[in-house]
Amino acid sequence: MLRFEGLILALALILLGTARAEGPVCVPVNGVACLVDEGGNAILDGFEDAFTVRDGALYAAGKRGNYRLYDAAGNALGDAAFAMVYDAGDCLIFRQGNLYGAMDDTGAVILPPEWTQLVSDGEGGFLALASDPLDETSDEILRVDAMGETTPTGVHTNIAFSPLRSGRMAVRAANGRYGAVNQRGELVVPKRWMGLSAFEDGLAIATGDAGAGLIDAHGREVVAAVYDWIDRGDGIIAVLSEDRVDVYAADGATLLYSVEGENLEAAVAGGCLLVRDGDASRLYDQSGNVIGEFGPSFGCAPGLDGQLIAWEGDWGEPCAWLMDRDGGEASGKFQHILPLSGGRYAFATMKGVVYRSAELGRVQTSWDYDSLRFGLMDSEGRELLPAEYREIRALGEDRLLLVTDDEVRLTDVDGSAIRTWIMAEAEAPTGE
Numbered sequence: 305m306l307r308f309e310g311l312i313l314a315l316a317l318i319l320l321g322t323a324r325a326e327g328p329v330c331v332p333v334n335g336v337a338c339l340v341d342e343g344g345n346a347i348l349d350g351f352e353d354a355f356t357v358r359d360g361a362l363y364a365a366g367k368r369g370n371y372r373l374y375d376a377a378g379n380a381l382g383d384a385a386f387a388m389v390y391d392a393g394d395c396l397i398f399r400q401g402n403l404y405g406a407m408d409d410t411g412a413v414i415l416p417p418e419w420t421q422l423v424s425d426g427e428g429g430f431l432a433l434a435s436d437p438l439d440e441t442s443d444e445i446l447r448v449d450a451m452g453e454t455t456p457t458g459v460h461t462n463i464a465f466s467p468l469r470s471g472r473m474a475v476r477a478a479n480g481r482y483g484a485v486n487q488r489g490e491l492v493v494p495k496r497w498m499g500l501s502a503f504e505d506g507l508a509i510a511t512g513d514a515g516a517g518l519i520d521a522h523g524r525e526v527v528a529a530v531y532d533w534i535d536r537g538d539g540i541i542a543v544l545s546e547d548r549v550d551v552y553a554a555d556g557a558t559l560l561y562s563v564e565g566e567n568l569e570a571a572v573a574g575g576c577l578l579v580r581d582g583d584a585s586r587l588y589d590q591s592g593n594v595i596g597e598f599g600p601s602f603g604c605a606p607g608l609d610g611q612l613i614a615w616e617g618d619w620g621e622p623c624a625w626l627m628d629r630d631g632g633e634a635s636g637k638f639q640h641i642l643p644l645s646g647g648r649y650a651f652a653t654m655k656g657v658v659y660r661s662a663e664l665g666r667v668q669t670s671w672d673y674d675s676l677r678f679g680l681m682d683s684e685g686r687e688l689l690p691a692e693y694r695e696i697r698a699l700g701e702d703r704l705l706l707v708t709d710d711e712v713r714l715t716d717v718d719g720s721a722i723r724t725w726i727m728a729e730a731e732a733p734t735g736e
Contacts, residue, residue, distance in 0.1 A: 382411020
């Protein structure tokens, strides 16, 4: 199958930021973390670590592994300290030591940390485990109400919980087969699958003995589980057999188009399908129109606002560009391009030394990873900041964090400084 791996994905993990932030943002600075308002003024300061719990509303700050909850004005909420917390929508799930509990958005504890696994059911109750989910014994799922009263469900699992999606959560039997439970812990998808993804819009990718397909929230096959590969993107689902790729609408029921050929490989990028037949690559839109034909080394990944990040050529060379949804080139060529937010991208540069490899019988480039630097550009490839930063991170939709050897800078999406911290004097930030 066609996969996009390697350093470019590792860099993406560095550069991808939080979801849209409205209001204050958390800024980690050389071991000292703070919460700042839109003008760069510190709301909370002097902490070892801080992170966003709910955009524009709730934040965690403290020492790593020992946090407290704060609101957007910097007020401490509740008395509970925790090692980690995440927003479950109708409540917050927190961990103390190895046990989980729940609190509301005022910091008041709803459920004490007494559970080895805990998820909200979205209706005021919870699903929980009271024993180790990672040992060799399957554990019974418990239904817990808001008062802490427990009811056994009779359903067992031997994997850690994941948040319910579309009212479903995957469980696994002792024989390694997967199924899913609903909000009440009832088994609604039988444990017969070799693999099961999270449910998105009521559908999950399921892998069985005959291949991969798509099932609905009741376990019914929407796309028969007989394919070599299946993936989904923005509004499409693609399945691959030996000599055919079928592309369905997001409901999995409407066939949009098919591509036939021998020894096909396929990948979904945004709402586009990329098909490779060994000699060439073709990029199709949602209607099946060919919007680009390329060589066998072509690859692409979702960009921002419907754009694609495309590349073709040897890794490290200036071979990456921005592509509009109609296949047109939106920028010039760069060594690497990675999405940030607010219509902004990071481009990377890296120095290399060219030599001839006797073993391979061709000219190679040895890349100096210590020389890797990032710059900032817009969606048309116009440079906003030169490639002189060790890291550029998105802090919501309209804030960026830029890091050099000497300083950390909070900026707007155009790179204009809002506040700067000198690395050697991180405990005494200077306004700018």
